[in-house]
Amino acid sequence: MKITCYYLGLFGLILLFDTHTTYGQTAETTPTDSVTISNSDSNPNITPYTSNRTAFGHILAFPSYLFEWSTKPLEWGLKITEKKLPQLLQGERGDYGVFPLFELGGDIGFSYGLLLFHNRPFYQNHSARIEALFGSSDYNDFDFEYEIDRFLTDRGQLDIDATYSNRPDRVFILGNDASLDERSFFDREDIEIAASYRYNLFDKSYLSFNSDYLRRKIIRSDRSLEESAPVFPEQFLTTDALISTGVMLELDQAIGVPRINRGYRLITDLQWSRSVTNDQYHYLNYHAEWNQFIPVPFLPDDRRLAFKGELHKAKTLGDKDIPFYEKPSLGSSRDLRGFSFDRFRDTGSLLFTLEYRYPLWDFSDVVLFVDEGQVFNQYSEIGINDFNTSYGFGFHLISSKGFAFRSEFAFSRETSRFILLISPNF
Amino acid sequence: MPVLKTTITINPLKTHLTLIIGAILLLSSCASSKPYTTGLVKTFDPDTSAVEQPEEEPSYQYWDRIDNTIFHQVKKPLDLNRVFRFAGETLGVSGPKQADNINLLDEVPESSWYTYRNYYNPMTTRELARGPNTVQPDTSGHWTIFSAKLEGMNPGFFAEDSRGNRFLIKFDGPNYPELTTSAEVISTKIFYAAGYYVPESTITYFDPEKVQVGDGVVVEENGEERQMTLQDYREIISNATRNEQGHVRALASKFVDGVPVGPWNFQGTRSDDPNDRVDHEHRREIRGMRIISSWLNDTDRRDANTMSVYTDQGYIRHLVQDFGNTLGANGASIHYPIYGQAYLVDPRYMMISGLSLGLKVHPWEEIDADDFIPHPSVGYFRSETFRPGRWVSVHPIPAFENMTLRDAFWGAKQVMSFSDDDIRAIVETGELSNQDAEEYLVQTLIERRDMIGNYWFRKINPIDKFNAEKRGDRITLSFTDLGTEKGIFENSVTQYYYTLKSVDGHVIAEDKVSDHAEFTDIFTGGSKPESQVLVYEITTRRESTETAETKVTVYVVTDAENGIRIGGIQRQE
Numbered sequence: 001m002k003i004t005c006y007y008l009g010l011f012g013l014i015l016l017f018d019t020h021t022t023y024g025q026t027a028e029t030t031p032t033d034s035v036t037i038s039n040s041d042s043n044p045n046i047t048p049y050t051s052n053r054t055a056f057g058h059i060l061a062f063p064s065y066l067f068e069w070s071t072k073p074l075e076w077g078l079k080i081t082e083k084k085l086p087q088l089l090q091g092e093r094g095d096y097g098v099f100p101l102f103e104l105g106g107d108i109g110f111s112y113g114l115l116l117f118h119n120r121p122f123y124q125n126h127s128a129r130i131e132a133l134f135g136s137s138d139y140n141d142f143d144f145e146y147e148i149d150r151f152l153t154d155r156g157q158l159d160i161d162a163t164y165s166n167r168p169d170r171v172f173i174l175g176n177d178a179s180l181d182e183r184s185f186f187d188r189e190d191i192e193i194a195a196s197y198r199y200n201l202f203d204k205s206y207l208s209f210n211s212d213y214l215r216r217k218i219i220r221s222d223r224s225l226e227e228s229a230p231v232f233p234e235q236f237l238t239t240d241a242l243i244s245t246g247v248m249l250e251l252d253q254a255i256g257v258p259r260i261n262r263g264y265r266l267i268t269d270l271q272w273s274r275s276v277t278n279d280q281y282h283y284l285n286y287h288a289e290w291n292q293f294i295p296v297p298f299l300p301d302d303r304r305l306a307f308k309g310e311l312h313k314a315k316t317l318g319d320k321d322i323p324f325y326e327k328p329s330l331g332s333s334r335d336l337r338g339f340s341f342d343r344f345r346d347t348g349s350l351l352f353t354l355e356y357r358y359p360l361w362d363f364s365d366v367v368l369f370v371d372e373g374q375v376f377n378q379y380s381e382i383g384i385n386d387f388n389t390s391y392g393f394g395f396h397l398i399s400s401k402g403f404a405f406r407s408e409f410a411f412s413r414e415t416s417r418f419i420l421l422i423s424p425n426f
Numbered sequence: 427m428p429v430l431k432t433t434i435t436i437n438p439l440k441t442h443l444t445l446i447i448g449a450i451l452l453l454s455s456c457a458s459s460k461p462y463t464t465g466l467v468k469t470f471d472p473d474t475s476a477v478e479q480p481e482e483e484p485s486y487q488y489w490d491r492i493d494n495t496i497f498h499q500v501k502k503p504l505d506l507n508r509v510f511r512f513a514g515e516t517l518g519v520s521g522p523k524q525a526d527n528i529n530l531l532d533e534v535p536e537s538s539w540y541t542y543r544n545y546y547n548p549m550t551t552r553e554l555a556r557g558p559n560t561v562q563p564d565t566s567g568h569w570t571i572f573s574a575k576l577e578g579m580n581p582g583f584f585a586e587d588s589r590g591n592r593f594l595i596k597f598d599g600p601n602y603p604e605l606t607t608s609a610e611v612i613s614t615k616i617f618y619a620a621g622y623y624v625p626e627s628t629i630t631y632f633d634p635e636k637v638q639v640g641d642g643v644v645v646e647e648n649g650e651e652r653q654m655t656l657q658d659y660r661e662i663i664s665n666a667t668r669n670e671q672g673h674v675r676a677l678a679s680k681f682v683d684g685v686p687v688g689p690w691n692f693q694g695t696r697s698d699d700p701n702d703r704v705d706h707e708h709r710r711e712i713r714g715m716r717i718i719s720s721w722l723n724d725t726d727r728r729d730a731n732t733m734s735v736y737t738d739q740g741y742i743r744h745l746v747q748d749f750g751n752t753l754g755a756n757g758a759s760i761h762y763p764i765y766g767q768a769y770l771v772d773p774r775y776m777m778i779s780g781l782s783l784g785l786k787v788h789p790w791e792e793i794d795a796d797d798f799i800p801h802p803s804v805g806y807f808r809s810e811t812f813r814p815g816r817w818v819s820v821h822p823i824p825a826f827e828n829m830t831l832r833d834a835f836w837g838a839k840q841v842m843s844f845s846d847d848d849i850r851a852i853v854e855t856g857e858l859s860n861q862d863a864e865e866y867l868v869q870t871l872i873e874r875r876d877m878i879g880n881y882w883f884r885k886i887n888p889i890d891k892f893n894a895e896k897r898g899d900r901i902t903l904s905f906t907d908l909g910t911e912k913g914i915f916e917n918s919v920t921q922y923y924y925t926l927k928s929v930d931g932h933v934i935a936e937d938k939v940s941d942h943a944e945f946t947d948i949f950t951g952g953s954k955p956e957s958q959v960l961v962y963e964i965t966t967r968r969e970s971t972e973t974a975e976t977k978v979t980v981y982v983v984t985d986a987e988n989g990i991r992i993g994g995i996q997r998q999e
Binding site: 043048049061075358 | 463471487497506510529648704705771
């Protein structure tokens with residue numbers, strides 16, 4: 001009885017909704033119980049086929065219609081771009097141009113600006129670019145870069161860079177054992193002019209000389225008040241002018257395009273710096289980084305291990321001091337990734353990173369990583385039990401030339417972080 | 427009186443679920459008619475009525491690829507018709523959504539999309555070799571370039587010969603002489619013989635000195651337009667293949683008759699064409715094209731590689747074109763090993779790669795294409811790695827995704843209709859100068875063809891081409907077993923089981939067996955001897971061979987006025 005009711009109900013609904021038929025559909029047909037032989041003169045070839053959907057069918061499909069409509073602006077945008085600005089989609093850039101810039105996340109969440117570039121402003125081997133990024137009164141970035149290729153010799157390159165930037169909410173914290181409760185916040189405003197000369201020794205190996213002028217103003221941040229954090233120390237609220245000069249050696253013997261899967265990379269640099277407006281600061285910074293790439297045995301070469309060891313040390317000269325912001329720190333997108341920004345700071349830092357990289361697809365890698373790092377004042381303070389651990393996983397986009405983009409999820413005992421960057425870790 | 431006692435176990439939850447899903451499917455789909463006709467079977471879909479000439483639709487290179495790869499995949503589970511149909515299939519309540527343009531014989535009627543050719547009316551090797559071609563470019567006189575493309579992967583030009591015929595002229599890539607041009611010609615002719623409309627394509631060798639640049643030809647270089655020069659023309663042909671006489675080898679694709687009005691899409695219909703009534707993703711000939719494309723490794727099949735033409739008769743004809751990414755060719759270069767094996771973005775394999783921590787090595791990852799190129803002129807085209815059931819184009823195509831087993835069978839029988847000699851005749855028109863290369867291509871096509879038959883003809887009962895005859899009270903139903911006809915299965919292990927019924931269910935002959943593709947029965951029953959519908963339910967069994975024993979139901983109609991004929995065919999999936 002109950003089933004009979006179902007069928008009666010169904011029959012009624014079918015009459016209600018199903019308002020048309022389609023000629024010749026045989027998909028779900030079953031032989032009828034009785035047949036009338038019609039010696040039909042009607043010609044089936046005059047009735048066209050039609051795809052139809054009942055009213056009820058449209059109701060069931062409505063969520064998909066909504067979704068399709070929501071993609072229409074993207075469709076129109078892409079099609080207009082293809083017709084009006086085809087070179088944008090073909091990855092071709094002319095000799096000069098303007099691009100919009102957008103930054104999501106970062107210090108204030110959203111900022112926007114413009115990139116202007118010219119690949120031969122005066123001579124074939126010159127190039128220039130200007131980047132302007134506006135966020136808020138606390139966050140702006142203007143950068144002018146001028147590059148002269150084949151400068152002095154065919155192997156030389158001169159770069160001149162001038163920057164104005166202000167950024168909010170930098171973190172001040174010292175020591176390997178300092179707790180998060182001890183951190184306080186500051187803002188900063190920089191003017192920087194730098195020049196470097198890079199000489200190609202062989203293959204992908206370079207020797208660089210650089211000099212730099214930096215004027216930095218440290219400002220107390222309101223965030224300390226908002227978060228009831230310790231007040232930023234008064235003695236560090238200064239405006240400093242520093243000059244530095246240094247030398248860097250890069251030996252790049254890493255092999256594999258677009259995926260580096262063997263070989264090594266060695267980077268060392270030494271910087272001498274001092275203050276120019278007073279006699280407060282005089283120090284050396286030295287840094288050594290070793291990257292090693294090893295394919296995993298018994299698997300294709302694109303399953304590989306990548307190792308990084310990095311030492312950074314600042315050393316005072318005479319009885320002078322080192323600005324706190326020039327002391328090495330850990331806690332960024334390229335070292336202890338699971339910790340907050342500049343979480344650990346002292347005159348020295350030591351970091352080890354191990355990554356297992358394997359292809360998710362032709363254009364993408366999965367990366368599993370673990371970072372171990374600590375900061376110290378004296379080498380004798382380095383202890384096996386003092387390492388801080390962060391770990392995580394990520395996805396790297398690979399272009400035909402190599403690394404293009406990374407998104408990583410990093411975790412630590414204190415916090416977790418999502419990283420989205422166009423620069424590689426190593 | 428003996429009593430038959432049967433215990434039926436009913437799962438109430440499943441019963442309710444089945445009823446609900448069944449109801450939804452009934453409501454969401456259109457009504458069905460009976461599975462046979464006593465009248466004429468539809469052989470033509472009248473979509474050729476004169477309509478107003480539509481505006482030309484621009485051809486886009488990116489959107490359909492992005493849409494089909496990402497948004498279409500998200501949209502599928504949001505369409506509850508699809509979801510309930512999937513649930514219905516899982517519960518055994520319903521089958522997959524079948525094509526909308528199939529007649530009662532499970533065939534595609536002719537239309538502006540398709541016409542019956544080699545499978546239905548076997549073509550001679552000469553006809554196959556000629557393909558769609560009606561004229562050759564005249565190389566005795568001068569050609570005049572009237573349009574050109576300097577940049578991009580495949581520079582080329584449009585030229586008019588001395589007889590006034592216009593052609594698109596394309597060349598091989600510098601490292602793979604004869605590869606792209608031969609692939610274009612061979613695949614064009616195979617598609618033509620399979621029933622599709624295609625442009626005329628031929629290999630030509632022209633004297634490079636007998637080409638001139640027409641007045642006012644504009645080319646684009648570095649985003650700027652300028653007049654084309656003779657030097658531009660020389661640049662275009664600088665890397666082209668030449669024969670001993672110094673003549674340049676090219677593909678000449680003749681301008682189609684009528685007015686091009688843009689590409690057609692692999693889903694939906696064209697809103698400004700009143701004749702276009704069947705959703706393209708539900709057209710049998712487009713769904714089944716997947717099998718033909720798999721044979722040729724036609725990986726770049728997409729909207730931009732199709733063409734709609736407004737004919738002189740005032741309707742839109744639908745062409746398939748651009749076969750430069752078939753066989754071993756990938757435009758001017760060679761196919762990558764992954765092509766045909768997985769989509770360019772394939773979440774199925776990506777998930778496996780990700781979760782296996784890289785321990786899963788996909789077959790294409792281990793292949794260096796350069797190790798498997800026997801001759802530059804055939805590129806990367808293999809049968810060893812071909813998996814007919816898993817073949818995909820570079821980007822998802824909605825019509826291909828919708829392909830059912832019945833669509834696949836239709837496509838497979840088109841492929842299997844090409845004999846070895848047919849294939850050889852067509853491949854010869856690619857004019858490969860190296861005989862070994864030509865033979866390699868022929869053999870690879872034969873092997874891939876047989877793999878298609880071997881795979882799909884196991885999935886469904888591959889009997890077709892039914893014919894009924896009546897002599898007195900004897901009725902003979904004969905048919906072709908495509909599996910044995912093409913040597914996929916052996917005759918000696920094959921038997922055909924059938925039950926013959928009247929349409930009202932009266933069993934005339936039950937569980938009969940025949941070693942031959944022919945049944946003869948004496949028929950005396952039925953209420954109206956002068957006009958009957960007989961129902962044959964046929965299953966094919968092959969000893970020691972793993973095949974799906976699916977049923978084909980054939981409706982034979984007989985009456986005094988029109989004699990005996992096949993009134994309907996149903997294939998069980």
